[in-house]
Amino acid sequence: MSAPRPGGYRAAAREVLRDRPEVRTSVMAATHTFDEHRRASWEEIDADAWRDWMRDVKSHVLTHLDVYLETAEARLEANGVRVHWAETAGDALAALGAVAEAHGVRRAVKAKSMLSEELGVNAFLEERGVLVRETDLGEYIIQLLGEPPSHIVGPAIHRSVDDCRRLFGEKLGTAPDASPEDLAAAARAALREDFLSADLGISGANFLVAETGTVALIENEGNIRLSTSMPRVHVALVGIEKLIPRLEDLSAFLQLTARAATGQAIGTYVSLIQGPRRQGEPDGPEEVHVILVDNGRTRLLADERAWEALRCVRCGACLNTCPVYRQTGGHPYGWAYSGPIGAVLAPGLLGLEEAMPLPFASSLCGACAEVCPVRIPLPELLVYWRERAVEAGLAPVSERLGMNAYAAAATRPRLFGAAATLLRHVPWELGGRALPVLGSWTAQRTAPPAAPRTFRSLWREGIE
Amino acid sequence: MSAPGRAPGGDGPASGRRARILARVRAALGGRERVTHPGDFTGPRPLDARGSDRLRSFEEALVAAGGEVVRFASVEEARRWLADFAAAFETISVGATVSAPLRPDRPVATPGAAALGVSVARAAVAETGSLVLDARDGRRTQLLPPTHLVWIRGSDVHVTLRDALLDLRGGLPSAVGLHSGPSKSADIGQILVRGVHGPGRLIAGLIVEDDGPRAAPSTP
Numbered sequence: 001m002s003a004p005r006p007g008g009y010r011a012a013a014r015e016v017l018r019d020r021p022e023v024r025t026s027v028m029a030a031t032h033t034f035d036e037h038r039r040a041s042w043e044e045i046d047a048d049a050w051r052d053w054m055r056d057v058k059s060h061v062l063t064h065l066d067v068y069l070e071t072a073e074a075r076l077e078a079n080g081v082r083v084h085w086a087e088t089a090g091d092a093l094a095a096l097g098a099v100a101e102a103h104g105v106r107r108a109v110k111a112k113s114m115l116s117e118e119l120g121v122n123a124f125l126e127e128r129g130v131l132v133r134e135t136d137l138g139e140y141i142i143q144l145l146g147e148p149p150s151h152i153v154g155p156a157i158h159r160s161v162d163d164c165r166r167l168f169g170e171k172l173g174t175a176p177d178a179s180p181e182d183l184a185a186a187a188r189a190a191l192r193e194d195f196l197s198a199d200l201g202i203s204g205a206n207f208l209v210a211e212t213g214t215v216a217l218i219e220n221e222g223n224i225r226l227s228t229s230m231p232r233v234h235v236a237l238v239g240i241e242k243l244i245p246r247l248e249d250l251s252a253f254l255q256l257t258a259r260a261a262t263g264q265a266i267g268t269y270v271s272l273i274q275g276p277r278r279q280g281e282p283d284g285p286e287e288v289h290v291i292l293v294d295n296g297r298t299r300l301l302a303d304e305r306a307w308e309a310l311r312c313v314r315c316g317a318c319l320n321t322c323p324v325y326r327q328t329g330g331h332p333y334g335w336a337y338s339g340p341i342g343a344v345l346a347p348g349l350l351g352l353e354e355a356m357p358l359p360f361a362s363s364l365c366g367a368c369a370e371v372c373p374v375r376i377p378l379p380e381l382l383v384y385w386r387e388r389a390v391e392a393g394l395a396p397v398s399e400r401l402g403m404n405a406y407a408a409a410a411t412r413p414r415l416f417g418a419a420a421t422l423l424r425h426v427p428w429e430l431g432g433r434a435l436p437v438l439g440s441w442t443a444q445r446t447a448p449p450a451a452p453r454t455f456r457s458l459w460r461e462g463i464e
Numbered sequence: 465m466s467a468p469g470r471a472p473g474g475d476g477p478a479s480g481r482r483a484r485i486l487a488r489v490r491a492a493l494g495g496r497e498r499v500t501h502p503g504d505f506t507g508p509r510p511l512d513a514r515g516s517d518r519l520r521s522f523e524e525a526l527v528a529a530g531g532e533v534v535r536f537a538s539v540e541e542a543r544r545w546l547a548d549f550a551a552a553f554e555t556i557s558v559g560a561t562v563s564a565p566l567r568p569d570r571p572v573a574t575p576g577a578a579a580l581g582v583s584v585a586r587a588a589v590a591e592t593g594s595l596v597l598d599a600r601d602g603r604r605t606q607l608l609p610p611t612h613l614v615w616i617r618g619s620d621v622h623v624t625l626r627d628a629l630l631d632l633r634g635g636l637p638s639a640v641g642l643h644s645g646p647s648k649s650a651d652i653g654q655i656l657v658r659g660v661h662g663p664g665r666l667i668a669g670l671i672v673e674d675d676g677p678r679a680a681p682s683t684p
Binding site: 214225273280 | 479482484486489490491492496497498499500501502504505525528529560591592593594599603604605626630633637638639640641642643644645646648649650651652654655657659661662
């Protein structure tokens, strides 16, 4: 079985829409709920002021990233944390594998981490004989199903209660009519054993505070606090873009990230981790490691336009509002990050060729830009990557022909006028389908009748 | 104590990877316009909109997230309430820094086996309804028992999360947990359930007596 990749987007999206209509039902309901909660919680605050401030703090960090990385490293080490630098996924996995081997780790518990999905942590450790247990309830569900996450915040939103009943009935022996409470209790009992027996806890990081060397993590279940408190060793995987200058800067980030993701005033649990257990503390890990991961981030940072995507706080708000994401959920996107932000990060982190055709998986309706808490110009960046794809000869043939033809006509006024007149007389029912780009549009739609006179002719009369 | 400096297992000072990443960052930022830090966030806060006082706002926010708040006018009043409240729990686990009058007189078990966990919060936050829990009190007691009672003094309730973080900055333990409600998840079919991994019941015992220096009214 080949691993999913962005290149399979069209076929995978078609398959979901045709063969699994229940996915669309679940994803549509969940994303609408998330988005309504976000909208209501933003109305309680001056969200625009918070968003401007967070955009500026993130841009400040990214344009001084070398300084903040060095500050954070020094603080982490002073706190007794062991710092590793990883240029690639391979480096990050090797560092994690070396820690696991040094401690003879057989069982690991993992807190939800999109970076760990990006790196492929579970498959790597399992090949080395380490049993990795996902402990976020949504991640646990999809681990039992053998599926990747479908959403940055709600990994199992494509699955219904009935799906979970069947799954837990088979794996945990719950009753066929078990309530969601019963199912959660069964998962709690099973995972409690894992927390008590694991030697290694693996987490990501929502933020890394440079001045204090604090790894900050947001969650609702308590599994992240447990994963980072119970096992002897804690390894945090941290993308180099996750830095925040000062501890007090976390205040707005913790609150608006939660409001953007789920509409909560703050995540139920926030962990602020400074390092291993200290003298006089009753519990906590003996060793804490931070793996700073590049894996394409410096390449994205070097891009004059798209570097702004590195401000992303992974709240999922752009997925929840995206009419394209809502049809299929995240699986067809073929990698860890889906929806508008996934389509914008992919060309930077994976390379433009590998990311195709994700920048085209959007209607450019602009809804994502309206909800991004750090004001990433998502529609502009989607268009930017499309232009780059056309330049590189990577765009879909129809898009390339369409864009080239439009560019040729639009820069030659007489040709443009002639083309506009010609298009007024195209019999759309028949001819429209043969045209590039418009073909797929007209397959599902009829065109309105053309106005009696063109805008250009009216304009000429008006000024003459 | 952990010795500062480069610990074994990390990359050495001459690490090629570290140097290459930093070099790529600097190259990427070569001609880039530097953005200045916008300074302290001074925009309106959720609390301003709610218009209630500091303690009531803390209570409202925590209750809205599914927590419970019980208010006491003195430690003595809290102690009397505790005797009744704790009687319903077979076994307890108590945080290392909880003072003697606030420790229930019940059989003690390990945190993993106890029915009730009792902790003391170092601070709280009115705008988010958060209890600030310190690793020195014991993380297992804060997380493993299905019911969690947390003592908090009225004078330790900050208006904003920013105030609480500024206060924490100088004295951070290995870990701080902000607990702002009972453990919850909507991962099964978007239906909210409580007590998934952490405690399904969170009760703040708010003791409002001899308010200290931070007791000044916070809102008009």
